[in-house]
Amino acid sequence: MGGCLINAISCAAYYALEAEGITSVGVLDIDAHHGNGIANTIEGEERIRYVSLHELNAGMSMGGGPRPEYDPRSPEESDIGPRGNIRNIVLKKGEGWGTYERKLVEGLVFLEDSDLLIVAAGFDAVKEDNTSGLSLQPKDYKSIGRIISRKMKDKPVVLGLEGGYTHEKGSSEEMGGVLGACVAEFVKGLKD
Template sequence: MTTAYFTHPDCDLHENPPGHPEQVARLQAVNRALAGMDLLRIEAPLGTEADIRLCHPQRHIDRLRAALPAQGWAGIDGDTCLAPGSVQAALRGVGGACAAVDLVLSGGARNAFVATRPPGHHAETETAMGFCLFGTVAIAAKHALERHGLSRVAIVDFDVHHGNGTQELLWGESRIRFVSSHQMPLYPGSGAPSERGAQGQISNIPLSGGSGGAEMRAAYDGLVFPALADYAPELILISAGFDAHAADPLAGLNWREADFAWLTRRICDLARDQCGGRVVSCLEGGYDLDALGASVAAHVTELIKSLN
């Protein structure tokens, strides 16, 4: 058994204006970094509107489709743009995440990495923002609950930015434990420890700008992993953003590849002890291309090693 890798060329259809950090080259850097690895490579299927409606109303989908330009770009806000193929690309992300959950829960793979774009963790119920259109990981978690009958799913979001969209989409969902570590203060401005969710099922772990791997490891060892072990998830999803890297231009944490490897290894150890190693990781941020490729390689290497 090996690690499954979901991606699709349609993700290149989401083109942002020149100079935008969320660029087509991000996925190219990821694919280069993983080119020599022993992975079960699968084309991400298209998600359906029924998948998206697990978290978003139909009017959100309709509004995005209606805003698609015939050519060029249409701005949603100062950060988030639509190109003609943007919804198609985002549907590959939703479909890839749900298919990865299907594969892992069926035993076809023990874990999976889904490399698609645009990312998803900032998208709120009816608001596309922060480069994100649909809440991909939140949708995948609801898919595991509603279509596979799971009762306890954990999401670990280590993107440098708070996963405000995932938090908002799952605020009242008692069957999902959401943990986000993130630099604070930083965009989008949410993610205080006092934001606990309607059932106290959300844990926000702010990290100070300028801090590095030592602070992150202490926070996860002290706050995150004991709580997740007590929760005993049946599946762990990861919002895998790599913009906490010291080289990333959009933030100010000082993680290195070894820190992403350590964190991935510890999540996989927890998954082995709690849920048969079942992990689905989905790409979020990471905007320095060299750092992104190296960090993804470290992350996926640990997913593969956890199978032994």
């Protein structure tokens, strides 16, 4: 649907399966939008598990209308893919950290047996980003990083930038405004 020309996250997941000692890959998509492209490209590979935490709303397509009929992967929680390796975890407009934290942990349970975790790191669930209606704060991304780090223990975690579209200045102008603050907090959380 035009969100990316080459799906770097899926390419990385398939590439990782070629590495010695990697028999399974987990992909955690924390972008506020459903990762239908990732879901579509990994749906047939049982060694890759995918979790998308995303806002479900009426405008799920890039054009703002309903999901096109030709899109094989639905953003609904009922769509687990033909091999059962997909989990869509739906968030509602206005939801913030309390709900997000619970659902993040739920998603990581599905991925915790993976040898490697790839995070499709989107920062558009922050309240200031007008491409979603979610209400995370920059500090919540530190908690997301910390939870990922603790849940995956000593397993490798790889990051790929997905989204984050606000360039508004916030309390952290020296780090690139709100978007920069989210990224910085996320990395701090991963290191904790």
